[in-house]
Amino acid sequence: MINEIEVIKTKNSKINEVDFSNLKFGSVFSDHMLECDFKDGKWQAPKVVPYAPISLDPAAKIFHYGQSVFEGMKAYKDADGNVLLFRPIDNVKRLNISSKRLAIPEIPENYFMDGLKTLLEVDEAWIPTQDGSSLYIRPFVFASGAGFHASPANEYKFIIATAPSGAYFSGEVRVLIEEKYSRSANGGVGYAKAGGNYAGQFYPTQLAIEKGYQQVIWTDDNTHEYIEEAGAMNIFVRINDTLITGPTSDRILDGITRKSIIELAESENINVEVRPLKVAEVVEAAKNGSLKEMFGAGTAAVISPISGFGYKGDDFELPKLEDTYASFLKKRITDIQTNKVEDPFGWRLQVK
Structure with missing residues (x-):
């Protein structure tokens, strides 16, 4: 002390x-x-x-x-x-x-x-x-x-x-999968919460806004084949009943909300896969109907549902589900944060 x-x-x-x-x-x-x-x-x-x-x-x-x-x-x-x-x-x-x-x-x-x-x-x-x-x-x-x-x-x-x-985002957002610009690179500072990381996002995001989207889905700097982050948040994709998110690396922030969602989902017997996720896999899942949800995760918004995405000139809508992983997990996390339920993970700290 x-x-x-x-x-x-x-x-x-x-x-x-x-x-x-x-x-x-x-x-x-x-x-x-x-x-x-x-x-x-x-x-x-x-x-x-x-x-x-x-x-x-x-x-x-x-x-x-x-x-x-x-x-x-x-x-x-x-x-x-x-x-x-x-x-x-x-x-x-x-x-x-x-x-x-x-x-x-x-x-x-x-x-x-x-x-x-x-x-x-x-x-x-x-x-x-x-x-x-x-x-x-x-x-x-x-x-x-x-x-x-x-x-x-x-x-x-x-x-x-x-x-x-109050709330960071209100309602769902539409996103554009980035094909040209990169948020970060191997060996860089993408895993750090450096101010310059966010400054570099503003211009590509503005271009997406001009096309009618609210945010950008960042892809890898080398091939732009793999999904990495959603705007200033980590991203989760639900295909059928499996929740998928990319692994942390030099390029991806080790989000605290991200870690909490993974641990909480696993405790609720939701199948979670932490692995590289190709854009092509997400597009194919959207086409065949197995893509159920996409959402961003971060401190400010906790969880921000994505209602649709654009890629290579095409737009894809996500289904409107009554019971979503996003709403369930957000409620569980916020209930823990505000002491409405027990905290079996030891995440909550009482200051006074």
């Missing part, structure tokens, strides 16, 4: 200006944030401060060489007002895996967890209680040290900011 985390409270809370019954995702921000600086070769003591703009030197290396990684988490309140997190240690570990790949100093686990718990205690009133809502948590690290030399920075800043949020 850190002996004590300094807390500097805001003098002007914004909470009374917020309509908690009508929250968009990630557009309203809580009163405080956690801030921690790396300098003189070590991480300094974290502190909770009022949410405010950051002042940086124009030569800060984040602007020039993109040393930036982040995580996505949520905090919930159950019916008794307990504050809950979902698999937070996995987020700490993945943030450090990402940091290591981008030559960013790793955050001590207790700095992250003690700092986050303190922040949630200070801003507990910002955690919404409406169904489908949560306090979205964004931990991130970036290079604050200045210099034009192409090398790692000597100073970094770690921040945790939070945003009371």
Whole structure:
């Protein structure tokens, strides 16, 4: 434990200006944030401060060489007002895996967890209680040290900011299977939550939006024959009664929601296959009627059903099923997250 985390409270809370019954995702921000600086070769003591703009030197290396990684988490309140997190240690570990790949100093686990718990205690009133809502948590690290030399920075800043949020996506989405652009490559940083990974997705996604789709299904960088991710999420495909998702690799993020879905589905005796999945297999399944579901999986949306997809100029619709794996698994996960059911996996952590 850190002996004590300094807390500097805001003098002007914004909470009374917020309509908690009508929250968009990630557009309203809580009163405080956690801030921690790396300098003189070590991480300094974290502190909770009022949410405010950051002042940086124009030569800060984040602007020039993109040393930036982040995580996505949520905090919930159950019916008794307990504050809950979902698999937070996995987020700490993945943030450090990402940091290591981008030559960013790793955050001590207790700095992250003690700092986050303190922040949630200070801003507990910002955690919404409406169904489908949560306090979205964004931990991130970036290079604050200045210099034009192409090398790692000597100073970094770690921040945790939070945003009371409603649903990330509403309804089903239509996707376009990508044939030209790639999200990541072998030996690259696709497995890390690096900011640049997402910047590189925006242009191909915009092209898909102009064609009437909401997201892109990413394929492998070499042949574009294998399905890898759905937009900024992992992807699952149900053929007959088997749930299929690609294996993690240099190119595919080791999603925490992805891991949870696999473990939960297996515990419910749903057949799960983690293997390379060819686009041709999905197209053939759509044509012969064995393709039952496709959905994205990630922290923000939990599970986002896909209603149809486009490929090589053709569009394919997925069947409208009454009982889907997507709805069943999403309910099971969110019920665990919000303490509505027992947690046999030990995923839920009570903060207060």
